[in-house]
Amino acid sequence: METTRLQQKQQTRQKILAAAYRVYAQKGFSAPTAAIAKEAGVSHGSIFAHFASQAQLVEALLEQFGTQLGAGLHDLAENNADLQGLLRAHLALLARHEQFYLHLITEKGQLPPQAKLTFANLQSVAAYHFGRVLQHTAAAQNGVPPYMLFNTWMGLVHYYLMNKELFSPDAPLLPRYTDELVHTFLTLAQIGEEQK
Amino acid sequence: MKTCIACGMPMQKPADFAGGDMTKDYCIYCARPDGTMQSFAEKRAGMIRFLQETQGMEKAAAAEIAEASMRKLPAWQAQFRKGAAADGDAE
Numbered sequence: 001m002e003t004t005r006l007q008q009k010q011q012t013r014q015k016i017l018a019a020a021y022r023v024y025a026q027k028g029f030s031a032p033t034a035a036i037a038k039e040a041g042v043s044h045g046s047i048f049a050h051f052a053s054q055a056q057l058v059e060a061l062l063e064q065f066g067t068q069l070g071a072g073l074h075d076l077a078e079n080n081a082d083l084q085g086l087l088r089a090h091l092a093l094l095a096r097h098e099q100f101y102l103h104l105i106t107e108k109g110q111l112p113p114q115a116k117l118t119f120a121n122l123q124s125v126a127a128y129h130f131g132r133v134l135q136h137t138a139a140a141q142n143g144v145p146p147y148m149l150f151n152t153w154m155g156l157v158h159y160y161l162m163n164k165e166l167f168s169p170d171a172p173l174l175p176r177y178t179d180e181l182v183h184t185f186l187t188l189a190q191i192g193e194e195q196k
Numbered sequence: 197m198k199t200c201i202a203c204g205m206p207m208q209k210p211a212d213f214a215g216g217d218m219t220k221d222y223c224i225y226c227a228r229p230d231g232t233m234q235s236f237a238e239k240r241a242g243m244i245r246f247l248q249e250t251q252g253m254e255k256a257a258a259a260e261i262a263e264a265s266m267r268k269l270p271a272w273q274a275q276f277r278k279g280a281a282a283d284g285d286a287e
């Protein structure tokens with residue numbers, strides 16, 4: 001009996017988190033908890049039976065998101081030894097969460113401290129795996145530090161995302177620009193390769 | 197799947213574990229050359245160095261992130277209860 005109740009409680013909690021993900025992806029993190037309750041099909045009070053505050057709900061959601069995306073990044077790095085494969089897999093992974101990720105990077109300054117940590121952890125996982133591949137590029141051999149190459153890649157991707165209204169106002173941005181972003185970065189990273 | 201108690205890294209294959217020993221709770225990156233687990237100060241310094249090297253972070257910002265990550269990991273709970281985070285600030 002007790003297990004069933006516990007399972008139900010877990011299920012409701014999961015349902016609220018999944019609804020919060022969808023609502024925040026669509027409307028950003030300032031969306032009211034009432035909208036999340038409606039999306040989850042639970043009463044407004046039920047949210048606060050599972051999370052003491054909206055901040056705690058956001059923290060739990062980001063922790064879950066960070067773990068998921070971090071594991072995805074880890075896997076793609078294990079399976080993509082070359083830079084092109086890694087870049088494409090990275091964008092494919094972010095594309096699955098494009099809207100949510102975009103709100104996370106643009107609004108993280110206003111989010112609870114956990115958001116900053118989630119983002120930092122994600123960057124650490126990505127930076128570590130990218131660093132292992134980037135250190136072999138011509139650019140790195142020519143003295144550009146691998147962290148600078150990683151930051152250049154993230155800068156490029158985030159610039160396009162943050163200015164989505166200029167580049168792809170009506171459709172998901174990453175699928176549309178993957179070829180161009182990957183080609184551009186690869187070309188830059190490989191400049192000077194012939195002279196070696 | 198196990199995750200390292202000292203840094204949170206997922207450990208899947210033997211090579212991820214300290215000394216290749218899958219019964220260990222910490223990873224290859226958290227082990228000293230003799231196989232024992234790094235101390236709080238060693239790990240903290242290592243994480244700061246890692247953040248600086250892989251992301252080019254400023255040192256104080258890297259320290260803040262290193263401590264926030266360590267605060268969540270099972271291996272360092274006692275240190276944070278003692279309020280020892282600042283002790284690692286040597287150097």
Ligand SMILES: [Zn+2]
Nearest residue numbers: 200203223226
């Ligand atoms: Zn570790």
